[in-house]
Amino acid sequence: MNEIRDIALAPSGETKIAWVRRNMPVLRGIEADFAREKPFAGMKIALSVHLEAKTAYLCRVLAAGGAEMYVTGSNPLSTQDDVAAALAAGGMEVHAVYGASEEEYFGHIKNVLSHGPNIIIDDGGDLLEAMRTDFPELCRDVIGGCEETTSGIHRIRKLAKAGQLPFTMVEVNDADCKHLFDNRYGTGQSVWDAIMRTTNLIVAGKYVVVNGYGWCGKGVALRAKGLGAKVVVTETDPISAIEAVMDGYEVMPMRDAARIGEIFCSVTGCKDVMGAEHFALMRDGAILSNAGHFNVEIDMEALEKMAVRKYTARHNITAYVMPDGRELFVLGEGRLVNLACGDGHPAEIMDMSFAIQALSAEYLAKNAGKLPCAPLTVPREIDEAVARRKLASLGVEIDTMTTEQKDYMGI
Secondary structure (H helix, E strand, O other): OOOOOOOHHHHHHHHHHHHHHHHOHHHHHHEEEEEEEEOOOOEEEEOOOOOOOHHHHHHHHHHHOOEEEEEOOOOOOOOOHHHHHHHHHOOOOOOOOOOOOOHHHHHHHHHHOOOOOOOOEEOHHHHHHHHHHHHHHHHHHOOOOEEEOOHHHHHHHHHHHHOOOOOOOHEEEEHHHHHHHHHHHHHHHHHHHHHHHHHHHOOOOOOOEEOOOOOOHHHHHHHHHHHEEEEEOOOHHHHHHHHHHHHEEEEOOHHHHHHHHOOEOOOOOOOOOHHHHHOOOOOOOOOEOOOOOOOOOOOOOHHHHHEEEEEEEEEEEEEEOOOOOOOOEHHHHHHHHHHHHOOOOOOOHHHHHHHHHHHHHHHHHOOOOOOOOOOEEEOHHHHHHHHHHHHHHOOOOOOOOOHHHHHHHHH
C-alpha cells in the first residue's frame, strides 16, 4: 500500500520524468539493455534516494530490468510529491511524502524494507542501518547494496571495521564517473542554483565561506568564484588546505571566517561545523546553508537555544534573531540545500551517477553469492563503460592506444 500525498499529482510528475529521461542518454541506453536482458528478474529492490524526477527515472530503468521496486526518499524535504505519485500510478510501491516527520520518514524506510529486498540502493546509509537493526532476519536474502554518498560510505566503513556490515555494499560514490562529476560539477551548480533561487540575492562581491574542500567543496568554491564572490575556505585536512590555497582561495580557521562571511555553505560530511561559537561572531544578515547529506553540519539545536525568536523570512528561509539583534538566516532548515531548496543536480550529471548505480546493481545480481561481506569498489570496467557511453552521447571520439603503447605502459 502506497504512502504518498495525492495520486492526482501524477501527471505533473510524469512531465518532470519525461524531461529528465530526454536528457539522460546513457541511462536510456541501459534501460534498453535491461529491458532486453532482464538482469533483475524475480528480484526485489528497495531504494532510498532523494525522490525527484531523476531518481524516478532510475527506478523505472531498474524496473525495466525485471525488478520489483519499493521506493522511498532519503530526505523529507527533497521528496517531490508529484514524482512520488507518478511512480505509484505506474505500479510501484512508494512510501514518501514531502515534509514527513522524523517518525514518518523512518516508518517509510521500514515499510519498503519489510518486503524483503534482494538489493538495496541507498543514499546516506539509512536503509542499511534499518536493515541491520530492524530486519536482521531478512539480511540473509540481500545480495548486496549500492551507496550513493560520501556520508553513507563513512557509515559503511565504520560498520565494516567493527565487523558489523551484514552484506556487500558497493561504494558507488567513489567511482570516477560519480565523484569527479557529480560531486564537483553537479554539487557546484545545484548548490548555487538553490541558494540564488531561494534568496533572490546577488553573489558577486560577497564573502562566501565554503567549509570543506573535498570534491563537493571544490565545486561549490569554483562556482562561487565564477559568480564573482570572494571565496574563503575552511579545512581540517592540511593537504586539502594547500589545494585551496593554490587554487587561489583564502584559507583560514572557521573562527576567523565566521566574522567576515556573508554566505556560508558547509560540505564536510561532519557535524557541528558551524556552532555556537561561530554564530556569536557572524555578521547581521549572514546566510547559512548545508550541502552535506545529513542536517548536522549546522548545529541547529545550539542556534535554536541562542535565538530569542525566529520567523519565516521567505519560503525555505528561517530567520534566527540573536540577543543583540543580529539576524542569521538558515536555508532549508539546515538540510541538503540543493535538494531542500532546489531540484538537485542537473540531469546530464546524474545520467552518469545513476548509470553507475544501475550497472553496479546489475553486477551484484550477476555475482550473487560470490562477493565478500565487505565494502566493494566499483569495478573499473563499469566506470569505463559509463564514460564511453557518455562520450558517445556527446559525439566525442578519443584515441586508442596501439599494441606497442600498451606493451610500453605494461597494460
